[in-house]
Amino acid sequence: MKILSSHPYHLVDYSPWPLTGAIGTLTMVTGLIKWFHNFNMNLLILGYMIIILTLYQWWRDVSREGTLQGKHTILVTKGLRWGMILFIVSEIFFFVSFFWAFFHSSLSPNIEIGAIWPPLSIDPFNPFQIPLLNTIILISSGVTVTWAHHALMESNYSQVNQSLFITIILGIYFTILQAYEYLEAPFTIADSIYGSTFFMATGFHGIHVMIGTMFLLICLIRSLNNHFSNSHHFGFEAAAWYWHFVDVVWLFLYISIYWWGN
Numbered sequence: 001m002k003i004l005s006s007h008p009y010h011l012v013d014y015s016p017w018p019l020t021g022a023i024g025t026l027t028m029v030t031g032l033i034k035w036f037h038n039f040n041m042n043l044l045i046l047g048y049m050i051i052i053l054t055l056y057q058w059w060r061d062v063s064r065e066g067t068l069q070g071k072h073t074i075l076v077t078k079g080l081r082w083g084m085i086l087f088i089v090s091e092i093f094f095f096v097s098f099f100w101a102f103f104h105s106s107l108s109p110n111i112e113i114g115a116i117w118p119p120l121s122i123d124p125f126n127p128f129q130i131p132l133l134n135t136i137i138l139i140s141s142g143v144t145v146t147w148a149h150h151a152l153m154e155s156n157y158s159q160v161n162q163s164l165f166i167t168i169i170l171g172i173y174f175t176i177l178q179a180y181e182y183l184e185a186p187f188t189i190a191d192s193i194y195g196s197t198f199f200m201a202t203g204f205h206g207i208h209v210m211i212g213t214m215f216l217l218i219c220l221i222r223s224l225n226n227h228f229s230n231s232h233h234f235g236f237e238a239a240a241w242y243w244h245f246v247d248v249v250w251l252f253l254y255i256s257i258y259w260w261g262n
Contacts, residue, residue: 008075010065017058024050059218066235067227077234084238088245091208095249098201099256105193106261113192118261122194123186127258130181134174135254138209141170142247145216145240155230157223164220167243171213178206198257205249212246215239 028047035041066072072080106117113119125131144167151159182199189199219236222228228236 008073010071010073010076015058015061017054017061020050021054021058024048024054055214063222063227063235067222072232072234080234080238084241088241091245095201095204095252098197098204099252101193102197102201102257102261105197110193113194118194119192121187122191124194124262125181125185125258127254127262130177131254131258134177135250137170137174137177138247138250141167141174142244144170145243149236149240152223152228152233152236153230157226157228160223160228161220164216164223168213168216168220171209171216174209175206175213178202178209201253201257205246205253208246208249212239212243215242 024047026047027050028044031041031044031047035044109115109117109119118124144163148160148163148167151157151163187195187198189195216239219228219239222235
């Protein structure tokens, strides 16, 4: 006979997914090193596959716990909110380190790079071409995700699905343009401190855009399956917070690295 819980907390069941996620990450990073040295992507692809399968099953379990099993009580949701807030704060400091490196190098350029910024050998991007278009795309996606949130609060689920779909398309479009920009770049990550700070900052931001797009895609699938209500939708709120964080970081990147740094 199963004894019902007498407390509002969620004691998580045993799960294999943290272990498989760690194995997938180890495989992916090892495969990345192998790709760098031997130009062989087999291990890297295997790591990606393990991580994707783990994410699918882990998110499936969390969705089931929060939606069908009722384990995400008000108190649990409050803890999840604080967890997401602290996670975003940690991400802010992660990007602060890149901005610190950029401004440290650009405000006082070394003699080795010609004592000027950008360095003599660097031909930087025009900030009023693809970077400006990407800025418009991300700001627009921030508007559409806010539209989805307001529609959800009003229980207008058709508009929630429409606006989430538009946001996902904008996120994918941004990623495609970023990849095209990288392919056409006249410098590489090995070209002085400019190339290093540029590709580290914009590259990690691009990874965050892809993660946020995946986050919103999961929310769209859950919305289509009627997992959200106007009073119980923290999964969507977390995705919206993350997406707004990605938007704000891009504005700082555009203003400082693309525009001022030029």
